[in-house]
Each structure stands twice: as structure tokens, then as C-alpha cells.
Amino acid sequence: MSQLLSFALPGVPYGCVFALMAVGLVLTYKASGVFNLAFGAQAFVSALTYVSLIDGGWPRWAAAVIAVLVIGPVVGILLDRLLFRRIRTASPLVTLVPSLGLLVALPQVAIMVVGSIPVIPPPALVGNAQRVYLHLGSVPVSGLELSVTGATLVVVAGLVALFRFTPVGLEMRAVVESPRLTELAGIDSSRIGLAAWILSSVLAGLAGVLLAPLYAQVDPQNFTVLLVWGIAGAVIGRFTSLPLALVGGLALGIGQQILAGYLPPGVVANGLRPSLPFFVLLIFLPLVGTSRATDPLAGCDPPTSAVERAVSGYRSGATAAAGGSWESLAGGAVTSVGVWHRRLDGAAPTPLADRFTRRPTATLALVVGVVAVISALTWVPPDWLFTMNQALAVSIIFLSLTLLTGMSGLISLCQATFAGLGGFVAGQLAVHFGLPVMIGVIAGGLLAALLGVVVAIPTLRLAGLSLALATLAFALLADNILFPVSWVGNGAGGVTVPRPSAGPISFAAAKPFFLLSLVVLGGAALVVKLVGDGTMGRYLAAVRGSELASSSVGIDVTRLRVLVFAISAGLAGVGGAMSGSLEGSLSPDAYGYQVSIVLLAVVAIVGIGSISGAIVAGVVYEVLQQAVTTLPARFAGLVAVLFGLAALSYTRHPEGFLDVLGGRAERVIERARNRRATARQGSGSVPPPTGGPVVAQAGGMS
């Protein structure tokens, strides 16, 4: 018993912090319809403020007040005004990308503002963190445990009082229970939304300040991990119940420490604890959304089935009310990002082939591409050639997202995991078994595809946000259990991946490797294009449009989904292997879950709806990183800032900036052509060239 207690007690502070995060996530999710993944970054910003102020000589209480009660809400309100307010009713991808971008960018921006992370160990809120103040039985209780628990108790008591006794608290509770009912009752839900947003930001700030002393230094990474635990707690609360989320977070914090205490030390035990959120998500996510019975208005609409609710995810009061039938379809067109079979402007869908051959910009793209290739093979200096090589490899990984997220609407946050596995397999086979690297690349792709199947099967019932969270947790699981194993990622040591050769031809030098990468990328692009043009593309579009209707016309949605996950993971695996071979070695860090987050956000921002989007994303991603290294050190965070701004503007252009720029260029070219044509007509010459009518996909119809 006292052993259990001695394991459980150190978990209490973690549990408290997880619980605060979980409650904050549920609160904003229900009150504003946005699942705020930037929450971890908000916690970090408060923690950084706290530590920086103390480092600057402030008393602890004052630093905490500023960090939690001023900076926390200010950041929260800013985010709400600048961003989340505008995307409440948007599709899952459109709500997810900006918050993912902020999750990554915000900490970097904050670090730039304060200069650098102070190197002092963050002190506890009150008392001496290390000192033992009392004993529970024979188990010592430190100042850290006392202060965190005490602060949490005070806050929870305050929350209970707020929700019980104040009008705004009651209204907030009402919103959480049934946003629609609350709105019908004439309560201004945007005011309540703001209150909920402020409150949850305070909770995030507090969680950050409380978490900080648990580590030697304030590190953004710890706060992303904190976020994942908070998500697990929120999922236990089914995104709906504040008390359950609180209990869930607490139980997770204590449970992980007990788990660590009883398991024998080793890779599995070390890895199992941080992967706990994955199992929690896998078990509890399918239950989310079946809480229909809790909404008193649930019976007033034509019922939706579990599948549909999972697909459409949560809808705010306004859209749910309007979503009777037809309006929701029309409204959906505005907010969704299906760019594959149709243009966002509602014009007739353009077959994929036409997107390349008929657009005036296609010629431009071709010219740029040819110039780039010729330059790479002639005058580009080695470090930039390396960057171009990197761009080709990462483009392949981006293509895997084009297929999975752009075409199929499945949001994956573990694409880097697939890529990593591909690279590790290629390296291990080459180094330990002496297999040719190209065989290793193919094997890496195949094994990654297999891993894709492994991910697809347990997540079959999930869609939208739920799928994104589950894949994120899977990435975390792989980072902690799969990649440290010596015959996979070999932990911190990494894996050597040689450059390939085919018989007498060696691809070791940069230029031959560039050509090889080009061919592999071309192959990957061809796969995506053929899949998109064929039956499978049509099925995928159908499933994205309506999963229910797809299965009712005879599409085996399960099989289709497993298949597309496998193909996508396979492509990512090949991309990872090519990238590993380029770098010469591959460490698990390079393919951690944060990388998956960045990859998804980048390709979405550039254009997830087209093959060219993936390639341009690869170029932009690598070139920007390389460009920053040529700048003075203090601009190191610049990429992060750019990235954050791009993520913010993404909500206005969910089709990606490539489409926006392409559209503009097209108009300019079109206008110039017309001008030339009219000029020629004026001089009595040939009629203007016509672009030809856009032929629909079922081409032979008319």
C-alpha cells in the first residue's frame, strides 16, 4: 500500500497539471467549437514569462500573477480575435492547421521576445520545491507536490463556485451542455465564448507555471507533451464533461507514475509511460460523439448516425441549427477544403490532367522546373544543391499527404513516423544485411505501408479531429517505443543510410543523386495522379462527400481507407528513405511527432490539393530553412514567425497559397492574351485562341 502511495504521489502534480489542461480544452471546445491545439504553446508562453520575470528579480507571486492572469488571457484573447473566432464552423483541417502552426510558432516567437530561455531551474509557486514538508505514512511530500496540489485545489474550488453561483458560469455550463439550446434561449454565445476563452487561457497559463518546476528548464517540447496528456484527459471527458476531464487528467498523471513504478526498467517501460495517451485515445475516441443523448435538443433534427457525426465532427449551434439538410451542403462548400475534384470557386470540376495541361500557368511551371533542373546540374553551389536534393525527398513525403489528406480528407499527424520507418528500414537493410540501398528504399516503403495498415485499422471509425489526435498519439507512441529500439531507429545513435548505387552506376555524388531523386519523385507523383484520376480517386471523393452514401452505393469504405493509408504511408516511407540516404544517417529526432505537425501544416498552407502543391511545399520548406542559416543567428526564429503568420493566413486561403498565386497569374496571363487577341482582331487577323470547354471527369458523356 505504501509502495503504491509512494509511486502514486509523485504523479499528483502531473495529474493536476494534466487536469487543468483537459478542463481548459473541453471548455473552449464546447464554448467556441475550436479544439485549440495551440493550448500547449499558451502554457509555454506563461511558463516562460514566469521564469523570465523571476530571473529578472521579480518576486514569485508577482511573476505568477503576470504570467497567469495577464499574459495568459492576453494571448488567449489575441488568438481568439485574430484567428479562432473566424474559423468556428470551418472544416477540421481548416481549424487544425492554424492551431498546429501556432503550437510550433508561438513558443519560438516568445523566446525571440524574451531573448532566450533563462537557464535557472524554475521555482515552485510557493515554498521550496525540493524540501520535504510532511510525510503521508512513510511517503515524503515535497514542496513541489504541495504547491501544485494546493494551487489546483484552489482553482478547482474557484471553478466550482463560478459554475455554480455566477450567472456567467451558469451560462458557460449551459453552452457546454448544449450550445444550440443556449443559443435558442437567447444567450449571447459569443460573449460566453469570450469568457470561456479567457478562463481556459488562465487555466493553460496556470498549467504552464505549475508544470515548469517539474523540469530542469522551460522547454517548449515539454509543453507539447503536456498538451497531448491534456488531450487524453479531454477525450476521457468525451470533449463534453468538465468533471470527467478533470478526473481523467488527474488519473492519467497518477497512472503514468504508478505504471513507471511497477514496470521493470527498460525500453518498454520507459516508452510505455509516454505512450499512455495513445491507448487512452484509442479506447476513448470512438466513444466521443455518441454522447448524443446528453444534448436535450438531439431528437429535434433528423437523426445523424454515429458515422456522420464522426465525420462532421462538432458543429457549433449556428450551423447545427441551419444544417437541416440542403443549406448545410451549400454552406459546407464554403468552408471545406476539397480542392481535388473541383475548384473552390464552384466552377465545374476539372480533371486532374487538365489542371496541368490546360492552365496557362502550367507552361510557366514547366519552364521553372526545367530551369531548376538544369541549374542543379550545372552551376548551383554544393550546399544549395543539397537543399534542392532535400526538397525532392521531402516533396515525396508531402505527396503522401496530398493523397491522404488532400484527396481522401483523412488528417494524419504521423506522416513523419512513416517516413522515419522507411529510412530506418533502408539503412538497417543496407548496413546489416548488405542489401542494395534502392532495394532498401523499396522495402522501407513496403514496411511503412504495412505500418500504415496498422494505423488505419484501429482508427477506422475516426475522422476529422479525432483521427488527427489518434495519429498524433500514435506518432508519440512510435517515438517512444518503436524508434528507440536498436534494430529500428537505434535511439539517439540513429541509423546510417548509405547512398545507393546500381551496378557500375553510383548515385553517391550529389548530381547523380539529384537525378535519382527526381525519378523517384516523378514516380511518386505519377502514383498519386493515377490514383486520383482513376476509380479510386472517384471513390475517395465520394467517401469524402458522404461516407454514409458511399457505403450505401456499394463502396467498401473500410478497405478503401486501409488501402489509401497504406499507399500514403508507403510513399512517405520512400520519401524518408531517400531523405535518409541523402543525409547519410537518420536519427529518430528527425522524424518525431513535431515533424509530422510541421509537415501537415506546411503542405496545407502551400496547397494540399494538388501534386504541384506538394512539390512547391518541399521547395519552400527546405529553401527557407537553408536561407535562414545564411542570416545572422538572431534571425533563427524567423522561419517560425513566417510559419506562424502563414498558418494564420491559412484560414483565408484553405486551398493553399499556390492556388491563390496560380489563380492570380492565370488572370494576368489570360488578360494579356485577350489583349493581344483583340489587338490582332482589330487588324483583321485570326480569331482569338480558345481554351476549349472544360470537360467533366466522366468525359465521354456529352
Place this chain on the structure above:
Amino acid sequence: MTAPNLTAPNLMVVTDLTKRFGGLVALDAVSLQVRAGEAVGVIGPNGAGKSTLFNCLSGLESPDAGTVIFCGRRIDRMAAWRRSRLGIGRTFQRLELFEGMTVADHLLVAEQAHTGTVRIWRDLLHRGGPSPAELDHVRQVLGLLGLDDVADQPVATLDLGRARLVELGRALMGAPRLLLLDEPSSGLDVADTRRLAETLADVRQRSGVAVVLVEHDLDLIHAVVDHLVVLDLGRVLADGPTVEVLADPEVRRAYLGALA
């Protein structure tokens, strides 16, 4: 209206179908039969369980108890896509269109899905396009429903009446033996509803497909249906020839009374 063919074999036999959502019993031991080529109407107040019945028949929800036999096979545990390939087509009360796709593509997807699995290898060999026979069938159904002129339009541009026809057409693509139509007239005006009734009669006459029609519009029921089932709170309140059922005092009290 065709005369009910009482000698036709049973196409579908539903026995004691039960579905609960938590404590709520949405379907309570529902039994009914549909003969080949017959049109059965299902009426009942909102929340009676009509859509839930369709979901259980088409495989989108799995029943807690009871059996469904279709063409002599038990299908109540079968996946929705399998049932569709066996010959059950359906439409949705709340439209479920493939947003972003054209009308013709809706039908083409249904046609291809009905006959094949995912043809990934053909796709990769660039042989994934529609076959002439598939396109022919699509064109035929477009003509039948009068949708030729909007074939290449995205569905989002259609009015509600046309959109419901697209759903009907999609359900017809696999040459189904049974059509489940969930309130096809809801949201349509009188003229649209009359046209729908004519179209339905036309479809039935050409293909001999059996129809289960959930409707609130009694005119449409009268125009299409041979035989009527009344559901209330998940239970079958009455089942028999349309005229008799509508004259049943209990039915009038539970259902029509509320309307009149």
C-alpha cells in the same frame, strides 16, 4: 398504382427487428414483408423510427435483435456495401450527396462501386476510366430521371428537387431489387412532388424494383403504394392494404388525428 401481386415471392422478410439507443427503444420488434416488385409505404410521426428502420435494413446501423432476410439470405449482420451489392439501394431523408462531384459522377461512382472492388491495379495502369457500358447505363438513368441537362454540373448548384432525383438515380445505378426511399418529397413543392410520383411509377414499371417509401405526403403514398405500414414509437401499429390501414381508427387517432 399497380394492383398488389399477392402471389409474388417475398423479397425481404423482417422479423422482430429491435434497435435501442441507450435507453431509447427506436425499433421495438418490428416485423414486415416486402414482396418482389411491390411498393410498401411506411408512415408514422417524427421519431417513430422510420429512418432507423432504413438504417438497419441498409446496414448503416446494426440492430440489437431480430433478423432481416433478403432474397433468401440473412443480411442483418452484413456490411452496408455488401447489402448494396446484393441489390438494396436507398436515399436519405437528409441529403447525402457527394459534395463537389457532378451529377454524372454521382451515378458513375455508384455504377462502378456496385460492380467492382477498388480497382487499384487498373488505376495504376491508367485503365481506371469508365467503360462504355458503364457510361451507357449512366446516360440511360440520367435520361430516365430527366437529369441530362445538368449531368456535368456539380450537385451544389442543383435545387432540392433535382438533388433528390440525383439521390434516386444514384440508388438506381446498381439495378437494385429494393429501393428504400426516406421522405423523398420532403422540401419539394406540389409540382415537384407530382413529378416525383410519375418518375417513381415510371421507374417501377421499367425495372420492376420493389420500393419501401417513408413519406408524410399522403397523396404520394396513395399514388405509389400498395400496402402500408404504420410505425409509432418503434412499434408496428398497423400493416395492410393502404385504404384499410388509413381507415383504421387507431391509426387515425395516433397519426392522422395529430395532422388533421
